[in-house]
Amino acid sequence: SPVELCRMPLCMERIERVRQLRLASPSAGTRKLAETPTRFHVENIPNSAYILIPLHSSENRDYVPIGFLAPSNLSSNAVEIVPNATLYHFGVLTSKLHMVWLSTVGGRLKSDYRYSKDVVYNNYPWPTPTEKQHAEVERCAQAVLDARKLYEGATLGEMYSKLYLFTELYQAHKALDRAVEQCYRPQPFASDAEKLEFLFDLYQKLVKS
DSSP states (O other): OHHHHHTOHHHHHHHHHHHHHHHTOSOHHHHHGGGOTTSOSSOOOOSSOEEEEESEEOTTOSSOOOEEEOTTSOOOTTEEEESSOOHHHHHHHTSHHHHHHHHHHSEEETTEEEOOIIIIITTOOOOOOOHHHHHHHHHHHHHHHHHHHTSTTOOHHHHHHTGGGSHHHHHHHHHHHHHHHHHHOSSOOSSHHHHHHHHHHHHHHHHHO
């Protein structure tokens, strides 16, 4: 609160530095923001659970380490966010099917994956699950989040760079993959190439419909 800030000299010093920096900007919009030096320049803070997708991720990972966060967590400009998200959305986006789609249609930073809301997310052909399938994806998605909690002290980068070492997490992802695939068709996919062919066929049907 303003009362608390006034009693914190170092914070007040930083706030004043932000104000002066904004006042000195050649941008009229930034100079206007000098009136609110305790606020972020760009505020994109969800008011409910949201999915966090890093813009860049190593090509050596089987899965992009996607987060499912409470609104108390602030995100940076190095990520994309999906507001008002559910465990079902998290489950589909963190599945192998979506990973295969990303690895093909997504951009690259050198050889690493580059996520895009316009190319990857907005064009991804989502399934139309039954109520039972929807619930199973949510259950498996929660199991992935629970498995992450087993490895206290490990970062998501460490877990997903060497996923095979984190047995419970690896197994949770495999179960989630099966649940998501069941939302598309009953028979399993034989390979990633078959998954990709299926997704492109579905995409074509959706575009024409």
